[in-house]
Amino acid sequence: MSRILIVARNTFREAVRDRVLYNLVFFALLMIASAAIVGQISMDIETVVMVSLGLSAISLIGLLIAVFTGVGLVSKEIDKRTLHAVLAKPLHRWEFLLGKFSGLVLTLAVNTAAMAAGLFLAMLFVKHSISRGDAVVLVAVYFILLKLALVVALAMLFSCFTSPLLAILFTGGLYVAGLFVAQLRSLQMTQLNAQTQKLLSVLSYLLPNFGNYDVMGAAAHGRPVPGSLILHNTLYTVLYCAIVLSAAAVIFSRKDLK
Amino acid sequence: MQVQDGEVFGFLGPNGAGKSTTIKLLMGIIFPTAGSAQILGRPVSDVTMHRDIGYLPEQPYFYDYLTAAELLDYFARFHGFRAAERNERVQKMLKKVGLETAGKIQLRKYSKGMLQRVGLAQAILHDPKLVILDEPMSGLDPVGRREVRDIILELKNVGKTILFSTHILSDAEMLCDRVGVIAGGKLRGVGAPGTIVGVKSLGMEIVFELPDGGLSAEKIRVKAARSGANYRMSVSEAELYATMEELRGAGARVTSVTQIKPTLEDFFLELVGKDRAQAAAIEVSGK
Numbered sequence: 167m168s169r170i171l172i173v174a175r176n177t178f179r180e181a182v183r184d185r186v187l188y189n190l191v192f193f194a195l196l197m198i199a200s201a202a203i204v205g206q207i208s209m210d211i212e213t214v215v216m217v218s219l220g221l222s223a224i225s226l227i228g229l230l231i232a233v234f235t236g237v238g239l240v241s242k243e244i245d246k247r248t249l250h251a252v253l254a255k256p257l258h259r260w261e262f263l264l265g266k267f268s269g270l271v272l273t274l275a276v277n278t279a280a281m282a283a284g285l286f287l288a289m290l291f292v293k294h295s296i297s298r299g300d301a302v303v304l305v306a307v308y309f310i311l312l313k314l315a316l317v318v319a320l321a322m323l324f325s326c327f328t329s330p331l332l333a334i335l336f337t338g339g340l341y342v343a344g345l346f347v348a349q350l351r352s353l354q355m356t357q358l359n360a361q362t363q364k365l366l367s368v369l370s371y372l373l374p375n376f377g378n379y380d381v382m383g384a385a386a387h388g389r390p391v392p393g394s395l396i397l398h399n400t401l402y403t404v405l406y407c408a409i410v411l412s413a414a415a416v417i418f419s420r421k422d423l424k
Numbered sequence: 425m426q427v428q429d430g431e432v433f434g435f436l437g438p439n440g441a442g443k444s445t446t447i448k449l450l451m452g453i454i455f456p457t458a459g460s461a462q463i464l465g466r467p468v469s470d471v472t473m474h475r476d477i478g479y480l481p482e483q484p485y486f487y488d489y490l491t492a493a494e495l496l497d498y499f500a501r502f503h504g505f506r507a508a509e510r511n512e513r514v515q516k517m518l519k520k521v522g523l524e525t526a527g528k529i530q531l532r533k534y535s536k537g538m539l540q541r542v543g544l545a546q547a548i549l550h551d552p553k554l555v556i557l558d559e560p561m562s563g564l565d566p567v568g569r570r571e572v573r574d575i576i577l578e579l580k581n582v583g584k585t586i587l588f589s590t591h592i593l594s595d596a597e598m599l600c601d602r603v604g605v606i607a608g609g610k611l612r613g614v615g616a617p618g619t620i621v622g623v624k625s626l627g628m629e630i631v632f633e634l635p636d637g638g639l640s641a642e643k644i645r646v647k648a649a650r651s652g653a654n655y656r657m658s659v660s661e662a663e664l665y666a667t668m669e670e671l672r673g674a675g676a677r678v679t680s681v682t683q684i685k686p687t688l689e690d691f692f693l694e695l696v697g698k699d700r701a702q703a704a705a706i707e708v709s710g711k
Contacts, residue, residue, distance in 0.1 A: 247481065
């Protein structure tokens with residue numbers, strides 16, 4: 167466990183010293199500030215517009231960091247051969263992988279928290295107060311973070327067996343497909359043959375269900391999110407990440423490094 | 425091939441011979457398609473034994489956003505040292521490799537030679553029993569090479585086992601108890617640098633000074649090679665005494681007579697030459 171934390175700490179330190187991340191977070195805060203201005207000129211629905219735009223900005227910037235940094239977590243270390251000296255230490259490859267994952271999720275948590283703080287400041291600016299009902303925005307931010315953790319796990323899995331460019335494409339593709347899992351499950355498939363129906367049904371349960379994390383509408387309108395959904399999404403993320411990271415660890419443990 | 429406890433073992437071979445591949449196999453960076461290897465009696469797949477191994481990769485590259493001190497501290501953490509001990513070891517290692525004043529500079533600003541020194545420091549930071557160095561002299565200036573040689577000898581004196589790969593033969597001759605020569609992915613010979621090349625004499629070299637003028641001196645002058653005030657002449661052992669008589673007759677002053685033995689370099693070049701000839705033959709027959 168301690169060795170995983172050592173790698174995680176260093177991954178976080180790398181992110182802290184990377185100016186690109188600051189630029190992205192700054193860009194997100196800029197978007198949130200613009201949302202506040204747009205909200206002010208939207209009669210009666212200023213909070214709805216601002217929260218929707220703000221959460222979208224947090225999600226988009228988080229996704230960019232999760233995909234691009236997630237893919238580079240392992241592939242960059244292999245390309246630059248920084249891994250050679252690290253793996254010569256008493257450290258299992260799976261520990262390294264888990265450490266890198268934890269470090270990036272920690273980075274995303276800090277970034278997301280910073281952006282969420284920006285959003286609450288913007289809300290305070292527009293509404294002049296923050297009520298208990300606004301806690302649902304926090305839930306939405308938490309769901310974004312869960313979603314980002316899953317995206318990082320997928321990006322790491324793909325980067326273990328393919329090139330960085332393909333890993334980015336696969337992760338992006340799977341994310342988009344995962345947004346439509348609910349639609350896939352409710353699809354009327356009467357015109358399809360039985361085999362295709364079964365395949366689509368299985369696929370709808372195998373694909374990561376990213377649609378579940380979207381509570382932006384509820385957050386924007388101040389509708390509460392049920393506790394069962396919070397528990398469900400938390401457990402779903404932990405389990406899905408565990409499966410994806412286990413697969414990544416199996417592949418990475420047998421990989422010849424150049 | 426076996427490396428004995430407490431010895432300095434040189435792993436020699438031309439570029440592409442398989443030296444780094446072998447070392448990477450030992451360190452678990454790549455995996456063998458066949459065969460097995462053991463370090464300190466344990467299979468190489470057992471990463472817990474990395475506690476007792478120090479490894480310097482070939483042309484090392486480290487996290488360039490860290491300073492040398494931070495990098496060493498990071499690596500020291502994997503060995504479970506507490507903060508005070510980590511700090512003490514880091515400072516000691518930086519001093520040992522001559523980087524005590526550059527310890528707080530980010531590695532992105534380091535030269536190749538400085539990175540090599542950091543690599544050496546991280547390899548011996550945890551006081552390992554076995555030190556594996558892949559081309560440790562690469563990228564170093566003469567002063568740096570001398571310092572690395574001194575560190576290797578120092579490690580040897582305190583009983584460490586050292587395996588290092590190199591294609592700089594003079595380093596191997598100077599440092600190694602034994603060497604293994606690899607060419608074309610195959611081990612071609614293992615032994616002490618003096619014995620691996622054989623003991624047969626290649627002749628005698630005579631160094632002498634020659635006075636100006638005289639017919640006999642002129643006859644000798646055409647057979648010898650001049651370097652500065654001295655002349656050198658290589659003869660077979662059978663011709664030695666007759667040549668010495670001739671030199672005496674010409675008034676030469678003999679300064680040294682040395683037996684010419686094959687060097688590690690001769691052995692190395694012979695192997696590489698054979699390999700290239702073989703490869704060329706295969707290519708020709710293939711056509």
